[in-house]
Amino acid sequence: MNKKPNLKDVAKVAGVSAITVSRVLSNPDKVSEKLRAKVEQAVHEIGYIRNHAASALASRRSGVIAVIIPSLSNIVFNDVLQGIYSAVKQHHLQVVLGDCHYSPLEEEKLIATLLSQSPEGFILTGTDQTDYARKLLKQSGIPIVQLMELSDSPIDMNIGFSHFNAGVDITNHLLQKGYRKLGFLGARMDTRTQQRLAGFKKAIADFHQPCQSYVVTTTQSSSIRLGGQLLQAVMAESQGQCDAVFCCNDDLALGALFESKRMNLKVPSDIAICGFNDLEASALVEPAITSVASPRFEMGQQAVELLMSAQGQDKHHRSPIDIGYRIVERAST
Amino acid sequence: MNKKPNLKDVAKVAGVSAITVSRVLSNPDKVSEKLRAKVEQAVHEIGYIRNHAASALASRRSGVIAVIIPSLSNIVFNDVLQGIYSAVKQHHLQVVLGDCHYSPLEEEKLIATLLSQSPEGFILTGTDQTDYARKLLKQSGIPIVQLMELSDSPIDMNIGFSHFNAGVDITNHLLQKGYRKLGFLGARMDTRTQQRLAGFKKAIADFHQPCQSYVVTTTQSSSIRLGGQLLQAVMAESQGQCDAVFCCNDDLALGALFESKRMNLKVPSDIAICGFNDLEASALVEPAITSVASPRFEMGQQAVELLMSAQGQDKHHRSPIDIGYRIVERAST
DNA sequence: AGATAAAATGATAGCGCAACCATTTTGACT
DNA sequence: AGTCAAAATGGTTGCGCTATCATTTTATCT
Numbered sequence A, B: 001m002n003k004k005p006n007l008k009d010v011a012k013v014a015g016v017s018a019i020t021v022s023r024v025l026s027n028p029d030k031v032s033e034k035l036r037a038k039v040e041q042a043v044h045e046i047g048y049i050r051n052h053a054a055s056a057l058a059s060r061r062s063g064v065i066a067v068i069i070p071s072l073s074n075i076v077f078n079d080v081l082q083g084i085y086s087a088v089k090q091h092h093l094q095v096v097l098g099d100c101h102y103s104p105l106e107e108e109k110l111i112a113t114l115l116s117q118s119p120e121g122f123i124l125t126g127t128d129q130t131d132y133a134r135k136l137l138k139q140s141g142i143p144i145v146q147l148m149e150l151s152d153s154p155i156d157m158n159i160g161f162s163h164f165n166a167g168v169d170i171t172n173h174l175l176q177k178g179y180r181k182l183g184f185l186g187a188r189m190d191t192r193t194q195q196r197l198a199g200f201k202k203a204i205a206d207f208h209q210p211c212q213s214y215v216v217t218t219t220q221s222s223s224i225r226l227g228g229q230l231l232q233a234v235m236a237e238s239q240g241q242c243d244a245v246f247c248c249n250d251d252l253a254l255g256a257l258f259e260s261k262r263m264n265l266k267v268p269s270d271i272a273i274c275g276f277n278d279l280e281a282s283a284l285v286e287p288a289i290t291s292v293a294s295p296r297f298e299m300g301q302q303a304v305e306l307l308m309s310a311q312g313q314d315k316h317h318r319s320p321i322d323i324g325y326r327i328v329e330r331a332s333t
Numbered sequence C: 001a002g003a004t005a006a007a008a009t010g011a012t013a014g015c016g017c018a019a020c021c022a023t024t025t026t027g028a029c030t
Numbered sequence D: 001a002g003t004c005a006a007a008a009t010g011g012t013t014g015c016g017c018t019a020t021c022a023t024t025t026t027a028t029c030t
Helices: A007-014 A018-026 A033-046 A052-059 A075-090 A104-115 A131-140 A163-176 A191-206 A224-237 A250-262 A280-284 A296-310 B007-014 B018-026 B033-046 B052-059 B075-090 B104-115 B131-140 B163-176 B191-206 B224-237 B250-262 B280-284 B296-310
Strands: A064-069 A094-099 A121-125 A144-149 A157-161 A181-186 A212-217 A244-247 A272-274 A291-293 A326-328 B064-069 B094-099 B121-125 B144-149 B157-161 B181-186 B212-217 B244-247 B272-274 B291-293 B326-328
Touching (some): A007 A018, A007 A033, A018 A033, A052 B052, A064 A104, A075 A121, A075 A296, A104 A121, A163 A181, A163 A272, A163 A291, A181 A224, A224 A250, A244 A250, A250 A280, A250 B280, A280 B224, B007 B018, B018 B033, B064 B075, B075 B296, B094 B104, B104 B121, B157 B163, B157 B296, B181 B224, B181 B250, B224 B244, B224 B250, B250 B272, B250 B280
Parallel strands (some): A064 A094, A064 A121, A121 A144, A181 A244, A244 A272, B064 B094, B064 B121
């Protein structure tokens, strides 16, 4: 096994100096067309691939951005990720991705690990990082974006929307439709879910008529199946009184919908169901499920753009960007 | 902004040499407890983070594995990815992930880019890489795993299952149930989908009784909505004769199921529906959908283990590993 | 043609770390 | 206490590349 070719090998084949090869790869317009062609030919011929570690070390630019999401299995972060990848492509960056499983401590470790890659930007989900994590991030001096929710005290930049407000709005939607015995079905209970629940409670507290609320939550991770179980739980707790449920996400809502059929409850006449995140399935089941839509793909894209535009700038503390949400009313309510 | 601390800074604070700090980070048991404690304290105090580029360059170990999947949005690869991440964690590796959008050319570019990270292993999806990509991969000398399907001529290692056989089996399942006018609904039409289709055709050709087949495919990417459209298309093409459909994945199958309700077709009496991949929703809709399950998470895990066990070994051309699949019969057929 | 600027190319040094080998310290034994 | 091996620690060097500056070539003008 002859060892991997390096710059010098290419230079020898092309009959130029090493530095010229380097330039062809990073600043092609600084090299005359003649040499460039020769070099490119040589590169392709011997299958040369630049050593990123050496390049990053010498240039002090890693061409990498770090991303941490709380869960790979949650399709919601997948959408964000797709936005990130689509934007990253334009900028010739690589992504190093971490999954912190909703744990700030795991996130702290991941942040340290990912920072070792000298990323040129860092995208985080949510706002509950540990103090040490914040210290490391600030010290790194790179631009940082916190995603999904809005923060009063972002580490650096911030883009997301108010889960509290969305919770208020969707609950008011149910109240306006005449439902008065509202259930909240919550799984995982991460900060965003908690904010939705807080919105739910606030809307009910502020309502001008008497109404009842039943809150059923679990720290288990969300799934369709769990949605069915939680629906049973809330019907048990309310002794069958509950006439509408706000599910903290569409997985639960779908599970609740399927379960309601098995329980012979008509949707929305016996029970209304609404979800959160507006997954594709929610629009296509029968009846279609009311949900809260947000531009996740765009949020991911914008996060990358924010990072890139902040490159080098010393001050990039624009105020948090509210990307908004939209209640999508459908037949289930 | 004081620049990022390096090994020497830590060494100064801890009152030891730089190399000792290095050892504490990579070989803690080679350092006496006393010094180790001092160093760890210093590291934490000044928030030192090792420069991965320099470390990789000096040690010739990047601690990175490269992964390319054809689509971030397809939940199937998400499952594999989770397996990969879970295994990678044990080995203290980082993943660099690329999404080639089902394009061998994009994949070739990605392979070149990712190889520049000097990964210690490479995980690819499928078996249709370009010649140049194969050249680069072989030249890199690192262990490589091709995932998902089985290949006669793998680049290196291979783990997956036979989509052709699965297509045959599921089609036979429909035939055994008495269906004789079978539709195939296919989206994307990547190599694995094509193999499923080939299996479908083979089973029908080999069947000992006359039966009819209707193949409706599109290169559009798969979605639930598209499943509904394809069901309409196959009913149109068969002039309402089609009595069972094999959908190339569960998204389409769900869409077909929802659409069949709108079309007032009873499942499975008017039309049987089966899918592929066995997503959670397939088991929970009414009627539940027959599908083909495969251990995707485990496949991802095993891929990483294969890479790790092949480290350094010159020969790791074990024969392809068939991880198998399972037909999950449900009410929809 | 000669003068000057601009573009193209090259030589050298150093990015931060770990491999390698040298040296010092410690412990185990007679 | 003295000997030796083993463990712990340190010094030097080079990984492969690019920033910086120096030099050469080319283009543009009078």
